[in-house]
Amino acid sequence: MAKPANPKGTRDFGPREMARRNYIFQTIRKYFSLYGYNPIETPAMELTDTLLGKYGEEGDRLIFRILNSGDYLKGAEGLSGDAASTALTNHISEKALRYDLTVPFARFVVQHQHTLNLPFKRSQIQPVWRADRPQKGRYREFYQCDADVVGSQSLVYEVELITLFNQVLSDLGIPAFAIKLNNRKVLAGIAEVIGEPSKIVDITVAIDKLDKVGLDGVNKELAEKGVAALAIEKLQPLIHFEGDFSSKLAFLQSFLTGSEVGLKGVEELRQVLEWVGDVEPKLVDEKADRRLELDLTLARGLNYYTGAIFEVKALGVQIGSICGGGRYDDLTGIFGLPGVSGVGISFGADRIYDVLEELNLFPAELNQSVSVLVVHFGEEEARFGAKLVYQLRKSGISAELYPDQAKIKKQMAYAANRSVPFVAIIGESELKSGTAVLKNMTSGEQLPLSFTEIIEHLSR
Amino acid sequence: MAKPANPKGTRDFGPREMARRNYIFQTIRKYFSLYGYNPIETPAMELTDTLLGKYGEEGDRLIFRILNSGDYLKGAEGLSGDAASTALTNHISEKALRYDLTVPFARFVVQHQHTLNLPFKRSQIQPVWRADRPQKGRYREFYQCDADVVGSQSLVYEVELITLFNQVLSDLGIPAFAIKLNNRKVLAGIAEVIGEPSKIVDITVAIDKLDKVGLDGVNKELAEKGVAALAIEKLQPLIHFEGDFSSKLAFLQSFLTGSEVGLKGVEELRQVLEWVGDVEPKLVDEKADRRLELDLTLARGLNYYTGAIFEVKALGVQIGSICGGGRYDDLTGIFGLPGVSGVGISFGADRIYDVLEELNLFPAELNQSVSVLVVHFGEEEARFGAKLVYQLRKSGISAELYPDQAKIKKQMAYAANRSVPFVAIIGESELKSGTAVLKNMTSGEQLPLSFTEIIEHLSR
Numbered sequence: 001m002a003k004p005a006n007p008k009g010t011r012d013f014g015p016r017e018m019a020r021r022n023y024i025f026q027t028i029r030k031y032f033s034l035y036g037y038n039p040i041e042t043p044a045m046e047l048t049d050t051l052l053g054k055y056g057e058e059g060d061r062l063i064f065r066i067l068n069s070g071d072y073l074k075g076a077e078g079l080s081g082d083a084a085s086t087a088l089t090n091h092i093s094e095k096a097l098r099y100d101l102t103v104p105f106a107r108f109v110v111q112h113q114h115t116l117n118l119p120f121k122r123s124q125i126q127p128v129w130r131a132d133r134p135q136k137g138r139y140r141e142f143y144q145c146d147a148d149v150v151g152s153q154s155l156v157y158e159v160e161l162i163t164l165f166n167q168v169l170s171d172l173g174i175p176a177f178a179i180k181l182n183n184r185k186v187l188a189g190i191a192e193v194i195g196e197p198s199k200i201v202d203i204t205v206a207i208d209k210l211d212k213v214g215l216d217g218v219n220k221e222l223a224e225k226g227v228a229a230l231a232i233e234k235l236q237p238l239i240h241f242e243g244d245f246s247s248k249l250a251f252l253q254s255f256l257t258g259s260e261v262g263l264k265g266v267e268e269l270r271q272v273l274e275w276v277g278d279v280e281p282k283l284v285d286e287k288a289d290r291r292l293e294l295d296l297t298l299a300r301g302l303n304y305y306t307g308a309i310f311e312v313k314a315l316g317v318q319i320g321s322i323c324g325g326g327r328y329d330d331l332t333g334i335f336g337l338p339g340v341s342g343v344g345i346s347f348g349a350d351r352i353y354d355v356l357e358e359l360n361l362f363p364a365e366l367n368q369s370v371s372v373l374v375v376h377f378g379e380e381e382a383r384f385g386a387k388l389v390y391q392l393r394k395s396g397i398s399a400e401l402y403p404d405q406a407k408i409k410k411q412m413a414y415a416a417n418r419s420v421p422f423v424a425i426i427g428e429s430e431l432k433s434g435t436a437v438l439k440n441m442t443s444g445e446q447l448p449l450s451f452t453e454i455i456e457h458l459s460r
Numbered sequence: 461m462a463k464p465a466n467p468k469g470t471r472d473f474g475p476r477e478m479a480r481r482n483y484i485f486q487t488i489r490k491y492f493s494l495y496g497y498n499p500i501e502t503p504a505m506e507l508t509d510t511l512l513g514k515y516g517e518e519g520d521r522l523i524f525r526i527l528n529s530g531d532y533l534k535g536a537e538g539l540s541g542d543a544a545s546t547a548l549t550n551h552i553s554e555k556a557l558r559y560d561l562t563v564p565f566a567r568f569v570v571q572h573q574h575t576l577n578l579p580f581k582r583s584q585i586q587p588v589w590r591a592d593r594p595q596k597g598r599y600r601e602f603y604q605c606d607a608d609v610v611g612s613q614s615l616v617y618e619v620e621l622i623t624l625f626n627q628v629l630s631d632l633g634i635p636a637f638a639i640k641l642n643n644r645k646v647l648a649g650i651a652e653v654i655g656e657p658s659k660i661v662d663i664t665v666a667i668d669k670l671d672k673v674g675l676d677g678v679n680k681e682l683a684e685k686g687v688a689a690l691a692i693e694k695l696q697p698l699i700h701f702e703g704d705f706s707s708k709l710a711f712l713q714s715f716l717t718g719s720e721v722g723l724k725g726v727e728e729l730r731q732v733l734e735w736v737g738d739v740e741p742k743l744v745d746e747k748a749d750r751r752l753e754l755d756l757t758l759a760r761g762l763n764y765y766t767g768a769i770f771e772v773k774a775l776g777v778q779i780g781s782i783c784g785g786g787r788y789d790d791l792t793g794i795f796g797l798p799g800v801s802g803v804g805i806s807f808g809a810d811r812i813y814d815v816l817e818e819l820n821l822f823p824a825e826l827n828q829s830v831s832v833l834v835v836h837f838g839e840e841e842a843r844f845g846a847k848l849v850y851q852l853r854k855s856g857i858s859a860e861l862y863p864d865q866a867k868i869k870k871q872m873a874y875a876a877n878r879s880v881p882f883v884a885i886i887g888e889s890e891l892k893s894g895t896a897v898l899k900n901m902t903s904g905e906q907l908p909l910s911f912t913e914i915i916e917h918l919s920r
Contacts, residue, residue, distance in 0.1 A: 004567040004795045007555050010503035012568055018499040034853045036830040036860040039478040043470030043601050044504060067525040067553050069591035093527050095467050107464045108472055117877040119863055131529035141503050154863030279850035335464045370496040390739035393494045400496040403579060403614030417577040
């Protein structure tokens, strides 16, 4: 028999990793709930039609398809078996694993539109699957943690999603992060006023490289992408400009004179900045460790975002963005329900995990399996110990009985291996006196206590 | 475009159902943790080799297979396209969706055996997929909630799994249930002493029908299954016997004289009964609403269970068993690691959901989306209200701002639709005085309060 293994690109999570992952998920869930983003779940599999054509050609290729059950080849005789042809594949596979949580959410909204109250807020924390080539940090199965609201254009949601980022990441103890904000309308305005409205993405991507390639490099790339010389010249003051959020807004206000869409974007940014400053003044101080920044080079999701664009970076850690999001004006149009504006964010749980690990921010108690292991010198002692275990559990203290008759040394080694902080020892004299010796595995302190006293001691 | 839909046999869960499902999962998780069954997760997909041949021929047919990505037909030219032939299927599909959590757990234990401390306790709450014909109460995707321990033969675990059933189901408020216990060794002993050792399953299944078909019916079925007349005669006192757990044990002790395995089974049942009685005396009172019963007709999993067999029925509800489990002496042998005994249980979350729904046992607060909706008479009021919302969230109270400028009537209707228990109303005078009117949506009571007072009021 071949050695048992999980499929490549997938992961088993043991108790230690699960405790850490759940710590992240539970923190995210707590704030999703405080903010009214109630959870939904959709099935792992969607009809192939729901998914195909939503993620571009590359995305379509990365979708895991499920073989029809039963006589799946029936009626396939005339179809080409050429791998390039999708006719056979579509015939033998009608379902596929979800590739993200956004398209299933759009499908959900359209399908259940008559029972939803708009604006509809939802959170969703579920795995997605992609047939990517596995490599470090890239998996074929990973969780996405999304919060979205659809059915309102109000900037109230941009504001609250920014504070949601801040509360979750602060609660996780991440000491320094930048919540980067951009606005698609401002980018459109910039492209418009320099006379290159079709080159938004190229311009944004080129400016993003300023730190790496210098001003000449940026201008060279712009020219290579076909941006006219005059347009590049007009762009120079913008590329040069440095300043905080407010000064950038003032600059843009003047730079974008004449672009209706651009000025609309500036107005949106200004309102978001002001409202965030109302509730969390420290966040709009760009010298703070945890801060909101205006980043005009943020090009994330430019193909579908129509307003705000978010990205969060952990500062002082070599890792890509840990969260992202933005506003899309037509999420559900692909399923025949046009005009439903939405805005949403996603927490990158795997990257947040890596940040917490690297900065040693996971609480120590996550390593514990149970709080108390009861060890014993014999069968009668074990039976007596079972009562202590049960009383502990009834009091909300996790506990276990060592199950077998074994030397105390072996039982203590089991406790140490499982990182149990307290061991309760029951020998002949404890059995007689109805007590146990409670040992603190960190300090080594040992106390002879009644069961009630043990529960009191551990409840403190 | 076709109307968007989820695949048949799968379900979308909206916020209301999710709140109820999570209430069940969280209750189960809480006790899994108190009992030291720490969570693990395995990937949705397993290598086909890991799954095939583990669930019988019928099971193999119900496994969802994943089409290889890329040029999956390459090299398949010589393979038969006959659906009955598995050669082509195995060539184009190397992975499949897990069918249950037990086989992946066995794979996990063998694969990670060198880093696990035995006995290893784990819980696992994840969906599984089966290509079953969808029908009422049977889905193609459903969650399993399992707790298992491997690496010990100690009956301590049988005892704690029974009390775990009891604590979870009691905490969920299920008023009456029977935890049915049987033992494969006792069944083997019975078959042995009547001279039909190979007919354990037939005998057990036949006796199980006593209530439905009467004594004659049972004896007829036994004869039809080829049980010898003498054996049927010997079986009569057992079929007739009625009594509580202890009297049944006394009867079996005498009936099974001469069967070593049978007497071993009786001894196991006796120890479990006694230890459960030690910690939860009410549970072994067979007149109690929540009780442990010895049920010799329990035939669940007789193909693989080797010791204890568990099944839990909710009393007074027309529904199958809501939990099950048992001991298996060789879980990991299929993956090349023989001799690892285990015992485990599974909570049927979907059936528990139906029981709680039918008996109206879900807590009312599960219907709430958020605790407070802040409504407002204009833009300035909304901006002021955003501060209240943020302060509420900081105090751990879930809250939302109505996002748009709309008539108060519309805003209140939104609150009612989302079952929000409190609304905070901010108009011109509240804006001036820095207060809000807190309205209790159930009682209709309205109180003009400062933000601090609102938080105090709601924290009570």
